[in-house]
Amino acid sequence: MKLIASGLMGEFDAAGELVMGGMLGRAVEPHAGERHGHGHGHGQATICLNCATALIGPHCHKCGQSGHVHRSLGAIGHELLHGVAHFEGKMWRTLPLLAWRPGDLTRRYIAGERARFVSPMAMFLFSIFTMFAIFQILGISTPTDLDSAMAKPAAAIQQSIKKQEESRDKNVARLAKLAADDADRAELQRDIAKANREIASLKTAAAQIGHGTDKEQEFTAHTGWHTLDHGIEKWQKNPALMLYKLQSSIYKFSWLLIPLSLPFVWLLFFWKRQYKLYDHAVFVTYSIAAMSLLFIGITLLHAVHVSSGVLGSLAMFVPPVHMCRQLKQAYQLRWWSAILRTGVMLWFITIIATLFLLILALLGIMG
Structure with missing residues (x-):
């Protein structure tokens, strides 16, 4: 349900962006030379309702406003569609x-x-x-789903070691529950031995690069500009x-x-x-x-x-x-x-x- 709600909210947000794009575009669009159709709800005014200039046509010759003004819910929908469909x-x-x-x-x-x-x-x-x-x-x-720690070689190796150890421990627990003559014992023992070899190999690799990577992980920017240093640390902590x-x-x-x-x-x-x-x-x-x-x-x-x-x-x-x-x-x-x-x-x-x-x-x- 959360995923569905999240998806719906994303679509509503996107629809809002479309509407906002149309309306912002309309806001910067010049009105020179444009004419709109007749409105609904009010008849033709004799003076401009915007600047009080006497009308001599369907539009005010001083400010350009139409002599017909809208005053209905349908007119609001028309303006919205007009903005989105764009001009x-x-x-x-x-x-x-x-x-x-x-x-x-x-x-x-x-x-x-x-x-x-x-x-x-x-x-x-x-x-x-x-x-x-x-x-x-x-x-x-x-x-x-980026993880800054996973971007570091030593941290990635430590994560792999942890996963291998968890898998090995599960197999050890399963092996302890099996009878001495169970056919699955040999396969589990092979998996445990393989996991031990991989763990040993990973620990050797971690030992070789550990010192340099730890320094990299503990790196703190010292440019002398506090705002820049703080920003670099934010990039490192949450990319x-x-x-x-x-x-x-x-x-x-x-x-x-x-x-x-x-x-x-x-x-x-x-x-x-x-x-x-x-x-x-x-x-x-x-x-x-x-x-x-x-x-x-x-x-x-x-x-x-x-x-x-x-x-x-x-x-x-x-x-x-x-x-x-x-x-x-x-x-x-x-x-x-x-x-x-x-x-x-x-x-x-x-x-x-x-x-x-x-x-x-x-x-x-x-x-």
């Missing part, structure tokens, strides 16, 4: 371009087509929240908890990938003054969102038992191809130039990922 038809206009013509989407958004598409940050929030919700639903998480915290940090601080990536994308075009940091930020944010959606797709395909070879090929080839197409279309490059920059960017990505993980590790240690 009426904007998602369905954005997703095909993000998948196949990401550079066109990037360029058109930068050029001013804002109301037509889901904004980069809204798409980023939606994809990140959805990805981690899918991971939670499918039970993909850091291992929780499973720290890995869980690292996973949570990836989820919470995924936005750091955007500012970390900006200088590297700028380096690819620093001599082209027509491209500003804003342009690079739109490029990076849409690209990260696309990769998150790709990982969602791969995860779901794995859940329905699609071949690992197919999934590995998708994970290996789709990201560089997608990045190359986005670079070519967004910055209007020739193919050879886009391919060259893609190769450099893939190298940059390893640096960005390393910096990101180092920052998260430091946050975990110091937290």
Whole structure:
């Protein structure tokens, strides 16, 4: 029952993440150019109920609020679904371009087509929240059964010795209960002798590495920075908890990938003054969102038992191809130039990922 309850709670939490992702995405989505259908419960107002401006159409020309306001439980459900499904038809206009013509989407958004598409940050929030919700639903998480002591050679050997001794003692107790002419006595005596040999061998190995490993186990960091020393000790004592915290940090601080990536994308075009940091930020944010959606797709395909070879090929080839197409279309490059920059960017990505993980590790240690 506890397992069932835990599973249900995990699914409810994941559903909550999906809803939160949609609503947060909606919160940062610009409203310019959007129009909603007629509400229920109130008729058309003559003045704006938000800013008291006289209405000359279905929407206030000053603040943009609709003259129709909702006041029903059904309207609350509509708003919730509206947030999760994400921005009426904007998602369905954005997703095909993000998948196949990401550079066109990037360029058109930068050029001013804002109301037509889901904004980069809204798409980023939606994809990140959805990805981690899918991971939670499918039970993909850091291992929780790690034992820091088992990671040490001497401790692992001592654990093996303990298990062998327990097994031998059970066989000795069984042997004592058997009659002198019982046919099972010979087999039990062989098992006991074998266990004794293994125990002796393990004790010899423990004696050879014991001193060095004990020092390793008793290691205490002395960097002179109390917070850092304390964090290192926490990693040693409970690595499973720290890995869980690292996973949570990836989820919470995924936005750091955007500012970390900006200088590297700028380096690819620093001599082209027509491209500003804003342009690079739109490029990076849409690209990260696309990769998150790709990982969602791969995860779901794995859940329905699609071949690992197919999934590995998708994970290996789709990201560089997608990045190359986005670079070519967004910055209007020739193919050879886009391919060259893609190769450099893939190298940059390893640096960005390393910096990101180092920052998260430091946050975990110091937290």
